[in-house]
Amino acid sequence: MPKLSAICSSCGACANACPRGAITMHLDMEGFYRPSIDSDICSKCGTCERVCPWLNDVVNPNNSSRTPKTVAAFAKNEEVRLASSSGGIFTVLAEQIFDEGGVVVGVAQLSPTHFGHSVVDNKVDLAKLRSSKYVQADAGLIYKQVRSLLRDGRKVLFSGTPCQVAALYAVLGENHFENLTTVDIVCHGTPSVKVWQKYVDEIQSTANDNLVKSFFRDKQFGWRKFSLKNIFASDNISSLDLDQDKFMQVFLHNCALNKSCANCHYGKLPRIADVTLGDYWNVADVHPEMDDDKGTSVVLLNTAHGEGLFAKIAGQIKQCDSSLEKAVAGNPCIVRSSKEHFRRYEFFADLDKLTMDELVKKYCVRLPLYKILLLKIKKKLLDR
Numbered sequence: 001m002p003k004l005s006a007i008c009s010s011c012g013a014c015a016n017a018c019p020r021g022a023i024t025m026h027l028d029m030e031g032f033y034r035p036s037i038d039s040d041i042c043s044k045c046g047t048c049e050r051v052c053p054w055l056n057d058v059v060n061p062n063n064s065s066r067t068p069k070t071v072a073a074f075a076k077n078e079e080v081r082l083a084s085s086s087g088g089i090f091t092v093l094a095e096q097i098f099d100e101g102g103v104v105v106g107v108a109q110l111s112p113t114h115f116g117h118s119v120v121d122n123k124v125d126l127a128k129l130r131s132s133k134y135v136q137a138d139a140g141l142i143y144k145q146v147r148s149l150l151r152d153g154r155k156v157l158f159s160g161t162p163c164q165v166a167a168l169y170a171v172l173g174e175n176h177f178e179n180l181t182t183v184d185i186v187c188h189g190t191p192s193v194k195v196w197q198k199y200v201d202e203i204q205s206t207a208n209d210n211l212v213k214s215f216f217r218d219k220q221f222g223w224r225k226f227s228l229k230n231i232f233a234s235d236n237i238s239s240l241d242l243d244q245d246k247f248m249q250v251f252l253h254n255c256a257l258n259k260s261c262a263n264c265h266y267g268k269l270p271r272i273a274d275v276t277l278g279d280y281w282n283v284a285d286v287h288p289e290m291d292d293d294k295g296t297s298v299v300l301l302n303t304a305h306g307e308g309l310f311a312k313i314a315g316q317i318k319q320c321d322s323s324l325e326k327a328v329a330g331n332p333c334i335v336r337s338s339k340e341h342f343r344r345y346e347f348f349a350d351l352d353k354l355t356m357d358e359l360v361k362k363y364c365v366r367l368p369l370y371k372i373l374l375l376k377i378k379k380k381l382l383d384r
């Protein structure tokens, strides 16, 4: 049996499905959510293992096995588009669900260092879910909550990482709900909460101020050269672009990702959700008319159900037909996991010892080939 930390995606399906509430999720030494079982309450019924999306293959009941229809798109509403990570398609889909009387589930920044799933039922509160938060989200008991909403006949749009969408379907089990539409993001991995906490401690101490809110994809210098904007209690703002910001550096170099992200079971074809959203990074090459550096989404319509919802927002978006091949050429995470940083173990061993600046200097640099080979051999030995 592999180590829990190597296979657990932190999705929380087990905690949601446990009939006795014996499982709670806690941050491990690296800062990822892991299940902890209260052996006094556990009846060893095995439900947790039966719903685990890493121990079982979960499928979308709307059948996502077809080749997805692929579209390049962005919201016509410029304010929405600029406040979103890519083209703002998530917001337009969500607003359509509100117009139909439904609710939307997505990830919000619940406190400066706590990110988690929330249910929203109106367009004003939708701002909380808008935009990517590059920190692992706490699913809490969201799948149980979605199940209750669906049983009450509510229409639900659920969004999250591919493993979280798989977790939702696993918890819903045999029950097929027509009222549920799922959106997964193209995800190259979820970063550790502990790394984010360390970064926040450092920026708060430098600013001598408390962090209130963060925007991971601020577009003041454009969509491609996005920056991480932090707003403090005094209203002071710090903003550094992706090449300068220490947190973005360790995130984009894959140092700080959950170990299971390098072997993601759901971030590939067939995609698990009805609709997949990501950045159409190479849109300038393949659909130049869709690029003005304000953000363009790649949209995969994986099921007829997802395509049906997408058809309803045609008036609010600009779109052009594309192909899976073109999109994958600029965004391989659509079909495969990102690579684990070959010094991930060392990075986490150093996390409590080094500053963010020292971590970046040590792990986010190019090394000579002979050093890379030696370190790769060391990693192979440690992986055994």
Ligand SMILES: Cc1cc2nc3c(=O)[nH]c(=O)nc-3n(C[C@H](O)[C@H](O)[C@H](O)COP(=O)(O)OP(=O)(O)OC[C@H]3O[C@@H](n4cnc5c(N)ncnc54)[C@H](O)[C@@H]3O)c2cc1C
Pocket: 083, 084, 085, 086, 087, 088, 089, 090, 091, 105, 106, 107, 115, 129, 130, 131, 132, 133, 134, 135, 136, 137, 159, 160, 161, 183, 185, 186, 187, 188, 189, 190, 191, 277, 278, 279, 280, 297, 331, 333
């Ligand atoms: C951790 C992470 C890694 C990503 N990696 C890639 C990548 O490698 N390539 C790529 O093309 N796109 C990636 N994305 C997705 C991309 O950043 C946009 O979220 C996506 O293009 C949708 O953009 P939008 O403009 O339509 O809407 P937005 O409003 O920007 O989308 C917000 C959506 O993201 C969800 N979300 C936000 N933070 C989290 C979180 N921490 N966990 C789960 N769901 C979250 C919200 O629930 C909402 O559905 C990643 C997103 C996250 C959160």
